[in-house]
Amino acid sequence: MSNIPDDVRYTETHEWVRRDGDRFTIGLTDHAQSEMGEIVMVELPEIDSQAARGEALGALEAVKTAEDFYSALDGTVAEVNTQLEASPDLINEDPYGKGWLVVVRGSDPSHFDSLMTAEQYASFIGE
Amino acid sequence: MDKRTSLYDRHVALNAQIQPFAGYLMPIRYTTVVKEHMAVREGVGAFDLSHMGEFRLRGSDSTAFLDFILTNDADVENGQAFYSAMCYPDGGIVDDLIVYRISRDEYLMVVNASNIEKDWAWVTSHVQNMDVELTNESDDTTLVAVQGPLSQQVAAGLTDADLDSLGYYHHLSGVFAGREALIARTGYTGEDGFEVYVRNEDGLAVWDAVMEAGREHGIVPIGLGARDTLRLEVGYPLYGNDIDHSITPIEAKLGWVVKLKTDKDFIGREVLARQKEDKPARLLIGMDVLGKGFPRHGTELFDGDRKIGIVTSGSLAPALGHGVCLGLVERGFHKLETEFEAEVRGRRLTVAVTKVPFYKDGSRR
Numbered sequence: 172m173s174n175i176p177d178d179v180r181y182t183e184t185h186e187w188v189r190r191d192g193d194r195f196t197i198g199l200t201d202h203a204q205s206e207m208g209e210i211v212m213v214e215l216p217e218i219d220s221q222a223a224r225g226e227a228l229g230a231l232e233a234v235k236t237a238e239d240f241y242s243a244l245d246g247t248v249a250e251v252n253t254q255l256e257a258s259p260d261l262i263n264e265d266p267y268g269k270g271w272l273v274v275v276r277g278s279d280p281s282h283f284d285s286l287m288t289a290e291q292y293a294s295f296i297g298e
Numbered sequence: 299m300d301k302r303t304s305l306y307d308r309h310v311a312l313n314a315q316i317q318p319f320a321g322y323l324m325p326i327r328y329t330t331v332v333k334e335h336m337a338v339r340e341g342v343g344a345f346d347l348s349h350m351g352e353f354r355l356r357g358s359d360s361t362a363f364l365d366f367i368l369t370n371d372a373d374v375e376n377g378q379a380f381y382s383a384m385c386y387p388d389g390g391i392v393d394d395l396i397v398y399r400i401s402r403d404e405y406l407m408v409v410n411a412s413n414i415e416k417d418w419a420w421v422t423s424h425v426q427n428m429d430v431e432l433t434n435e436s437d438d439t440t441l442v443a444v445q446g447p448l449s450q451q452v453a454a455g456l457t458d459a460d461l462d463s464l465g466y467y468h469h470l471s472g473v474f475a476g477r478e479a480l481i482a483r484t485g486y487t488g489e490d491g492f493e494v495y496v497r498n499e500d501g502l503a504v505w506d507a508v509m510e511a512g513r514e515h516g517i518v519p520i521g522l523g524a525r526d527t528l529r530l531e532v533g534y535p536l537y538g539n540d541i542d543h544s545i546t547p548i549e550a551k552l553g554w555v556v557k558l559k560t561d562k563d564f565i566g567r568e569v570l571a572r573q574k575e576d577k578p579a580r581l582l583i584g585m586d587v588l589g590k591g592f593p594r595h596g597t598e599l600f601d602g603d604r605k606i607g608i609v610t611s612g613s614l615a616p617a618l619g620h621g622v623c624l625g626l627v628e629r630g631f632h633k634l635e636t637e638f639e640a641e642v643r644g645r646r647l648t649v650a651v652t653k654v655p656f657y658k659d660g661s662r663r
Binding site for chain 2: 209211212214230232234237239260263
């Protein structure tokens with residue numbers, strides 16, 4: 172049973188998104204980090220680069236597999252979690268807290284409203 | 299039903315992530331691969347390698363038999379060990395293995411876990427009229443490895459054997475943690491360390507003694523995940539990834555264990571001699587990844603639009619902070635510092651040919 176907090180929204184590509192005005196923090200869900208296994212390297216986007224809904228923002232390399240992670244909305248990259256350079260396993264340890272990936276300043280808040288709720292995501296992953 | 303080693307309960311108690319491997323339920327990791335990897339590089343770690351295969355060979359023709367089925371010279375000193383390839387007549391590799399010479403007429407062959415049945419069938423099928431007796435001790439043997447710069451400090455307290463004068467690739471039969479053991483200074487990590495072979499009934503006693511003696515040195519249990527990153531970081535091939543029936547030891551840069559200078563007649567000799575003479579068309583080389591990310595087994599290598607090779611093993615090198623890989627490339631692209639590209643998830647990573655070991659500060663004697 173993975174952790175699915177209800178103070179965030181979810182994407183079909185297993186990111187969570189937390190809203191704070193026009194700033195949207197994106198991370199990887201507990202379900203996804205558990206499936207991927209130990210993450211050893213993270214590729215994060217450049218600050219001020221463009222984020223586009225549904226397009227890859229960066230990549231996560233685990234010991235056994237690698238996956239891109241995606242932006243849930245259009246906007247600009249405002250902040251990236253530089254702690255992940257030295258400690259990529261924060262994503263595994265604390266996926267909704269210290270393991271956050273990117274903050275996007277969103278240009279269209281309706282993108283957020285169309286994301287799945289915790290309940291919908293739980294169904295989506297069959298839990 | 300997957301088998302369990304004699305140490306299974308310890309792995310469960312330590313909360314290891316346990317997965318089937320080569321027919322055994324094995325600990326893949328206890329904490330994280332990176333933490334376990336660095337513990338071996340900087341301190342000391344303990345491994346359960348009981349899944350490996352052990353074949354005991356006895357008889358007056360033991361040396362001649364091994365000289366026939368192995369590419370390397372079997373006539374080493376008693377108490378010495380050697381690494382070798384074992385080849386098919388077409389030069390492809392059946393397995394890579396370590397052999398310990400115990401006495402004039404007795405050897406212990408240690409083979410890859412994933413190849414036990416295949417190797418046993420291969421080896422026994424070649425006995426014919428020779429005076430050799432083979433026993434498969436794989437299911438009865440527990441193997442505990444202690445690896446890392448602090449290994450001798452941990453092991454010395456558990457045996458009266460003189461470990462200081464036990465050189466690399468040497469071994470002795472003695473008492474370890476009060477149990478009969480073959481104590482070898484061998485390993486698959488690039489660090490100083492020991493591999494201790496005991497009977498299953500002595501397994502727990504040895505493991506517990508090692509973990510207790512290692513406590514003051516910060517000993518850490520190490521899973522198969524870190525075993526793989528450790529060996530790759532020093533450029534050691536893994537059967538099934540880097541070497542198999544489709545590659546020869548000449549192509550795999552293992553020519554140093556292929557004794558062509560003597561006139562010993564071993565299986566595959568003709569093909570290997572010719573290949574060495576003609577120079578192989580492809581070679582297994584090491585590559586550093588320049589930049590982020592790392593390729594994996596099966597990643598294709600390109601020079602512009604032309605595919606020139608394939609990655610056989612790839613990973614992050616935790617002690618170096620960047621990706622490294624082994625791969626097979628066309629002759630011509632094998633020279634040091636040659637750069638080309640690996641295509642990973644539709645993007646190109648630049649890699650550069652480099653000398654192995656990637657990690658050069660190992661404590662291995």
